[in-house]
Amino acid sequence: MKDPRHFTFLVGGEAGHGVRTAGTIAGDYFGELGRYVFQMDDYQSLIRGGHNFAAVSSATHPIFSQYAKADLVVALDARSVELHREHLCPEGVLVYNIDALKEGVADCIGLPLSELAKGLSHADLRLGVGSIAVLAAATGMNRAALADFIGRKYVRDSENNVAYALSVYDVAVERLGSQWQLGKGDAPPTMLTGNEAIGIGAYAGGLDMYFAYPMTPASSVLHFLAAHASELGITVVHPESEIAVMNMAIGAASVGARTAVGSSGGGVALMEEAMSLAGMSETPVLCILSSRPGPSTGVPTYTAQGDLGFALNQGHGEFPRIVASPGTVEEAYRLAAELLSLSWAFQSPSILLTEKHLSESRMTVSIPSELPSGPSPAIDDSEGEYGRYADSENGISPMRFAPSAATIKWTSYEHDGNGITTEDPAWISLMQEKRRRKRESVIAYLRAHACTNRFGESGPVVVTYGSTTMSVREALSVSGLEARVVQPVYLEPFPEWDFEDLAGEEVVVVEQSCDAQLATLLRRRTSVKVVASVLQYDGRPFDPEELAVRLKEVL
Amino acid sequence: MDDLATYAENTWCPGCGNFGILNAFKKAVRRLETAGVKRQDIAITAGIGCHAKIFDYLNLSGFYSIHGRSMATAQGMKLANPRMKVIAFAGDGDAYGEGIAHMVFAAKRNADITVIVHNNGTYGLTTGQYTPTSVKGFRGPSTPQGSVEDPFNPLALMLSAGATFVARGYPVRLDHLSDLFARAILHEGFSVVDVLQPCVTFNNTYQRYNESVTELEVVPEAFEDSMAAARRTDHLLIGVLRHVSSSPYHRELLGDVVPADTRASAARRRKVIADLFG
Numbered sequence: 001m002k003d004p005r006h007f008t009f010l011v012g013g014e015a016g017h018g019v020r021t022a023g024t025i026a027g028d029y030f031g032e033l034g035r036y037v038f039q040m041d042d043y044q045s046l047i048r049g050g051h052n053f054a055a056v057s058s059a060t061h062p063i064f065s066q067y068a069k070a071d072l073v074v075a076l077d078a079r080s081v082e083l084h085r086e087h088l089c090p091e092g093v094l095v096y097n098i099d100a101l102k103e104g105v106a107d108c109i110g111l112p113l114s115e116l117a118k119g120l121s122h123a124d125l126r127l128g129v130g131s132i133a134v135l136a137a138a139t140g141m142n143r144a145a146l147a148d149f150i151g152r153k154y155v156r157d158s159e160n161n162v163a164y165a166l167s168v169y170d171v172a173v174e175r176l177g178s179q180w181q182l183g184k185g186d187a188p189p190t191m192l193t194g195n196e197a198i199g200i201g202a203y204a205g206g207l208d209m210y211f212a213y214p215m216t217p218a219s220s221v222l223h224f225l226a227a228h229a230s231e232l233g234i235t236v237v238h239p240e241s242e243i244a245v246m247n248m249a250i251g252a253a254s255v256g257a258r259t260a261v262g263s264s265g266g267g268v269a270l271m272e273e274a275m276s277l278a279g280m281s282e283t284p285v286l287c288i289l290s291s292r293p294g295p296s297t298g299v300p301t302y303t304a305q306g307d308l309g310f311a312l313n314q315g316h317g318e319f320p321r322i323v324a325s326p327g328t329v330e331e332a333y334r335l336a337a338e339l340l341s342l343s344w345a346f347q348s349p350s351i352l353l354t355e356k357h358l359s360e361s362r363m364t365v366s367i368p369s370e371l372p373s374g375p376s377p378a379i380d381d382s383e384g385e386y387g388r389y390a391d392s393e394n395g396i397s398p399m400r401f402a403p404s405a406a407t408i409k410w411t412s413y414e415h416d417g418n419g420i421t422t423e424d425p426a427w428i429s430l431m432q433e434k435r436r437r438k439r440e441s442v443i444a445y446l447r448a449h450a451c452t453n454r455f456g457e458s459g460p461v462v463v464t465y466g467s468t469t470m471s472v473r474e475a476l477s478v479s480g481l482e483a484r485v486v487q488p489v490y491l492e493p494f495p496e497w498d499f500e501d502l503a504g505e506e507v508v509v510v511e512q513s514c515d516a517q518l519a520t521l522l523r524r525r526t527s528v529k530v531v532a533s534v535l536q537y538d539g540r541p542f543d544p545e546e547l548a549v550r551l552k553e554v555l
Numbered sequence: 556m557d558d559l560a561t562y563a564e565n566t567w568c569p570g571c572g573n574f575g576i577l578n579a580f581k582k583a584v585r586r587l588e589t590a591g592v593k594r595q596d597i598a599i600t601a602g603i604g605c606h607a608k609i610f611d612y613l614n615l616s617g618f619y620s621i622h623g624r625s626m627a628t629a630q631g632m633k634l635a636n637p638r639m640k641v642i643a644f645a646g647d648g649d650a651y652g653e654g655i656a657h658m659v660f661a662a663k664r665n666a667d668i669t670v671i672v673h674n675n676g677t678y679g680l681t682t683g684q685y686t687p688t689s690v691k692g693f694r695g696p697s698t699p700q701g702s703v704e705d706p707f708n709p710l711a712l713m714l715s716a717g718a719t720f721v722a723r724g725y726p727v728r729l730d731h732l733s734d735l736f737a738r739a740i741l742h743e744g745f746s747v748v749d750v751l752q753p754c755v756t757f758n759n760t761y762q763r764y765n766e767s768v769t770e771l772e773v774v775p776e777a778f779e780d781s782m783a784a785a786r787r788t789d790h791l792l793i794g795v796l797r798h799v800s801s802s803p804y805h806r807e808l809l810g811d812v813v814p815a816d817t818r819a820s821a822a823r824r825r826k827v828i829a830d831l832f833g
Binding site for chain 2: 028066100106136151180190200203204206208209211224228231232233234235237239240243246249250251252253254255257258259274277281369370371373402403405406407408409411412413419421483
């Protein structure tokens with residue numbers, strides 16, 4: 001019986017075959033074995049038909065990526081057979097739905113998955129349940145345990161789901177029974193998608209209100225927070241446009257509610273004018289920007305890192321912006337909390353930049369029992385005289401919120417200390433300098449805190465960021481390649497100080513951008529010597545084994 | 556001393572209709588105060604344009620927003636603290652051009668804000684271009700041969716969108732206008748007061764309005780009658796064209812919760828997260 005370093009299960013089919021749910025439940029299946037899980041959904045921008053697949057990799061050690069080569073593929077339709085035949089490990093097995101094909105496939109195992117579902121309502125949607133039964137049969141789960149597992153996981157019409165799963169199990173066990181005996185691990189039991197972690201992280205950081213308009217791949221932050229709004233005690237609002245989203249969030253923040261917004265590139269572009277308003281009016285707001293391949297509508301359900309420059313330069317005019325990008329789902333949780341705190345402490349907009357690959361992938365996480373800590377905002381809730389933009393050494397004017405006996409004026413215009421419009425050159429300079437000093441205060445804070453992650457002790461330097469960090473870490477882990485990975489978490493203000501000891505060193509940059517935007521940023525902001533870029537910009541995340549081969553060529 | 560005034564220098568043109576709006580609004584605030592509304596519970600927002608200077612001239616808290624967005628800013632403030640009375644000032648370019656979606660949706664969802672539209676049929680601050688409410692043939696620097704578009708009828712538009720309080724006022728009838736403001740602010744739900752504001756420099760409509768403005772005595776009960784009143788062209792009817800009661804958006808969405816006041820404590824957040832992932 002086989003027990004490889006990591007085990008990858010891939011289920012493919014049409015939208016409407018229950019593929020995404022099957023992926024999640026396969027993740028739970030491995031999770032219940034105590035294994036670390038990384039689950040990636042590959043789906044298209046459509047509701048029925050097309051081709052979807054879920055790749056679920058697991059191991060007894062922490063795992064940071066799905067693998068393209070699967071140990072077990074379950075193909076629910078003909079197209080999945082064609083597309084995923086090449087994606088098998090040397091000892092991998094492909095099981096296909098014999099009812100979806102006109103003829104048998106050599107070296108693969110055909111099972112009557114549709115035939116067995118006949119007579120059940122939503123027969124097509126149950127095919128995903130069948131794929132879990134195949135997984136269970138192949139990895140040694142017994143019949144009773146499968147019945148219990150399916151009953152718990154497919155709760156809607158569970159009786160029929162269990163019956164169907166057992167009928168598939170019975171035919172599958174004969175053909176591929178217990179080929180694998182997967183090792184049990186001691187992974188923590190929690191699995192989260194990046195977007196769930198971001199939502200709950202913002203909540204941990206004090207979120208009161210979330211405003212968003214749907215846009216893939218950020219929508220699931222909205223869905224997650226809306227589903228849990230009452231138990232969390234927060235308010236979730238879906239208004240008419242991203243323009244309304246950002247302006248409402250700013251209005252709400254100005255009377256004391258901690259707000260966040262979220263979208264992908266196109267939606268954030270619509271928010272951009274108000275991002276600048278947040279800069280001028282010194283309104284705290286957290287913006288979640290989850291990227292997909294652009295420009296424009298681009299490829300809605302796939303991944304890319306093409307919005308780095310866009311995020312760093314959000315909003316016209318000069319004002320402090322805080323931009324950071326998490327390298328794991330766990331880090332996304334912490335960073336969402338931290339960015340909301342920083343926005344409030346420095347009364348500035350912040351952007352949590354991420355990608356579809358992190359937003360919608362699901363992995364094993366450990367959420368600490370204590371809330372993440374962050375700086376506290378300057379609040380003046382006295383009864384005395386008040387000027388919203390009173391000058392101060394660190395550029396931070398304490399906030400007070402209406403209703404108050406004092407007059408509190410927030411404004412988009414250049415202003416005096418009380419928030420009254422001015423065109424006076426002395427006031428203009430003073431306020432520009434105040435905002436500049438605020439940026440220096442952000443830098444002083446960041447310098448005293450961890451802004452850059454490093455992994456690995458020796459070997460050449462690989463610089464990467466965001467979800468690509470996970471691909472790089474897994475590539476090194478699977479290949480045994482030695483390298484020092486440097487991952488700037490904060491991107492604006494850029495932590496130049498974290499690169500001082502690397503001055504003059506040759507580095508390889510890995511990112512999912514065609515223009516190599518991170519490499520450009522490093523050339524501008526650090527003294528490292530970028531000697532090679534490893535890029536991928538086809539919408540797909542890196543495969544760790546392929547990435548390892550490409551890294552070997554350049555390191 | 557006028558405690559509703561600030562030290563900001565007033566730069567409206569002499570004779571501008573905005574003076575009447577400012578004075579009528581101050582009068583309305585004082586009237587609301589005698590009716591028990593606390594001044595500190597009143598917040599204002601403004602768009603960008605001549606109208607918006609009112610933000611600097613009023614000693615009230617709020618947010619000087621950007622062009623077209625004062626209605627969105629106001630809705631955010633109201634949702635975060637529904638105890639406040641939030642008034643959004645807007646120009647006709649703000650309300651019926653750049654920000655028309657916010658108007659239509661605020662009316663649709665019955666957001667409990669008051670929008671005061673300084674409708675002067677021109678972009679005054681940018682030197683007199685035609686706006687969504689300019690008459691066809693309006694000559695401005697962007698339409699030197701005259702605008703070829705028919706104007707919106709903003710009140711008919713707001714009625715169609717479901718506004719629960721719709722009024723039109725005229726600054727020359729200052730007491731009447733002030734009364735409209737107070738009633739609009741006290742209305743629970745979306746209220747809009749479209750103010751026929753002459754622009755002495757780019758669109759001087761005093762004579763036309765003086766001749767055609769007529770006060771509506773009774774608030775129409777039937778929607779069709781409100782619509783007919785909005786569409787009258789022989790006379791420009793001023794007064795309340797529609798006033799119906801309907802549960803406001805914040806109550807539907809929040810119940811009695813005040814997000815800015817009743818923030819979940821750190822202890823609650825820790826417990827909720829532990830329960831979700833424990």
